Amino acid sequence: MSREDPHSILADGEAKLAAGDLDGALQAFERAVAAAPRSAVARSKLGLTYVHKQRWDDAAAEFSRAIQLDPTYAPAYSNLGNVYRERGQIDQAIAQYQKAISMDPDYWIAHQNLGVVYKQQGRVGEAVREFKIATRLSLRSPGAGEEGPARTGGRRVGCLGSGGMMLVGIFGLGPFLRR
Template sequence: MSLLGMPRLASGQALVPHVLRLDPTKLQQQGLSLAQEAVQLAQFQQYELALQRVRLATQLAPKSPEVWSLLGGLYLQTNEIDNGITALQKAQSLDNKNSAVLFALGSAYRQKGKYSQAVEYIKAGLQIKPNVPGALFDLGNTYLMMGQLSDAIVQYEKAIAQEKNYWPAINNIGLIKYESGRIDEAIQYWKTASAIDEKAAEPRLATAVALYMKGDQQQALALAEAAIKLDNSYADLKVLKENLWGDRLLADAKKLLETPQIRAAITQAQGRSSPAQQRPTPRR
């Protein structure tokens, strides 16, 4: 006997470990349960905890395209683009007819600046599930980044045709119109977008910039103050650029944002909000 009370092995004997038999069905169910927990955590922006659970879920349910898709989406949400693409490609290999995965891959490649690949994936998704406003909007954004402005407008108009109150697409047509010098048309698009969503700061600020450059300073300043109260992150030119504002509109916005009245409004708005509220994730 050994000191621990275990029998000594005779020469040539081997200790055979107990083999635990695992039920694949139960493991699959546990994996899907973890994935559901991850979804709930992500809703409260607890992304690291969500990632921990869904990574384990991929080990328990490795053949579930939904779990891999969720992992990819969480990686994109936390700006881990390459990891997101890897997970989404795994999901696609398990289910190549999932339009949501293709749309997500398109968005990921657009964020990497690989616009041709982004267009390819988004179009592939639209072939499976056409007329999805969000995907059409994303395709329009990709064309806008590529400088294909007429193609971008076509996609935005398709998105609006599917959902008439899809104000981000209306707003972005205004961005294109302004860069091409059609300021009055741009203002009309932005006013329409503002009427759809009373809490949308971006079209209000864009309208204010256009009015300021047209000489209507009183109305422009009042509108800009209202926009900044709604969301002061739009007072940051970097945020505006991330939201696809063009060079002309950015240059004009800088002039408005540097006026004493608007600088005071920005300072006051920033004092009312927490640091986390000042820089939201760009919606593009």
């Protein structure tokens, strides 16, 4: 086991990922996994970096490992769903988003992702329902991001933006949400 502090390494990787330094982020998250091989968060962050590099098989493998390490870790299910969505495996994506929601009903990103898939399928009513839930939850905890407060010792990390109303603009569902 490495002597490096996994939390510091994760923070370094997150900073590099946010700056667009994918190779630096990849190296940092690989170090985090080496320092804490049983960390679902480290595996998930490594998987996210693979997503950014469009290395779908590697991403899916890391998210699956994260789930094996912590079967209650909602972000890993949601991220695995994103990989399936990218591959066009929509039914599998929906199943992963639903699993994420069953693990953490307040994980707004999974509701948002499920809404995206439903909208793509023309299931507008279901999409609107999920976007409303995502908006309500994100406004309640706007700082809760990819890893969420339950997995980061209470501190809030990253988010899509300030408040969930951006969902309305991004997905053009304003008229539906006002109903």
